[in-house]
Amino acid sequence: MTSNTRFTVRVALIVALGGFLMGFDASVISGVVGFIGPEFDLSNIQVGWAVASLTLTSTLAMMIAGPLSDRFGRRPVLKVAAVLFALSAIASAIAPDYLTLVIARMLGGFGVGAALIIAPMYIAEIAPADVRGRMVSFNQLNIVIGISVAYFSNFLILGLGQSDLAWTQSLRLAEWNWRWMLGVEALPAILYFFALFSVPESPRWLAMRGKAEEALEIFTRVSGKLKAEADLKSVQDSLDAESHLEKGSFKELFMPAMRLVLTIGIVIAILQQITGINSVFFYAPMIFEQSGIGKDAAFMQAILVGIVNLVATVVAILLIDKLGRRPLLLTGLVIIASSMLLLAYSFYSASYGPGGDLIEMNATLVLVGILSFVAGFGISLGPVMWVLFSELFPNRIRGIAISFCGLINSSVSFIVQLVFPWELENFGPSTTFLIYGSFAIIGLLFVMKILPETKGRSLEELQEELVTGK
């Protein structure tokens, strides 16, 4: 590895820690809800609100984080996100009542939304074109690791709380278990904050702000002097070509030249969520239980879901700059669609008693269907969406564009999670999975027809081809 590559990989890994915090923060609550209900004497809807309130502020943060980062730089926004994660973790851990807990969680939600869109954008702006896909996917990998670590950390705290070791008792792990679950996140958040000081500002953002010298210095550390000069020049040329336009604005997003990239962005944002990933993620134990295998096995199988997602994401990282974005998306969508059809069939062919009780069902088929669905997502829509978001849009409105697509993604995610239990009750699992599968097929046709391959080309080349040249 050359020193240039080492530098870039180090920077990308640090920035992608934002993804880890985001994944951890969003899923840690799953271990908490069982305890706060009785402790604060909460109604069901209050418990639901304790979970969903974070998605609300995270959606809001997505709207403002992009424009803020266009204005003040990518790094300051990430630092603010790190502070919010830390504050939120500490405040939720010591919350004296329900209201404080919800407010503390909502504070963290702002961090989630900001990290979710700024981290991949920053990485795309600093990474050399030939490894950009891989580096942006670090972020998705970290989200996935964050989700799994939170499950594991919850599990560990719970287990340690039940032991009679002296130190676990002096930390009151048993009595304060959910507080510890939420509080431990402060540690990586503080680490993230300080690590960000060793990361430079995005060179493309600097160039856009007329700070050519600083931009050149960072481009040089990324890919050497010769390449750096060419990179800076192409950023400047792309900015010059647009100098007659006003500062990037929301309205500009809807100009005719943007039609192709915006359509792709929006459709992929919807597709990533409407094929059901978070229904599977947040309700996995429940789905497995419906296949009649019992609670413990359902819990074990849910852990498998996390592992498969992780492995698939690694596979995507290894392949994304070699094979390209299109082949991964197409293969993934075929796997997603077939898995959903398999799941629909498994539940359709089950036999139920007169009271609706399950009599017989092939539980292995359900497990295979869910795991292959998650694998399909992990090699395609999971990482590839973030890579596309970070490379489709022109430099000057990238922040606004990513905010907009992130907002759509997050809103669809919220709705899909919300209606899933209702769908199960009213349509049954078979039809619900059939619906997800149909969306995957429609998405597949769309990707085949309109998605161009973006691997290996500089952001400015892509801009020329996909936007300016239109």
Ligand code: BGC
């Ligand atoms: C999605 C999340 C999802 C996660 C799972 C992300 O790319 O945006 O909604 O939970 O992947 O791996």
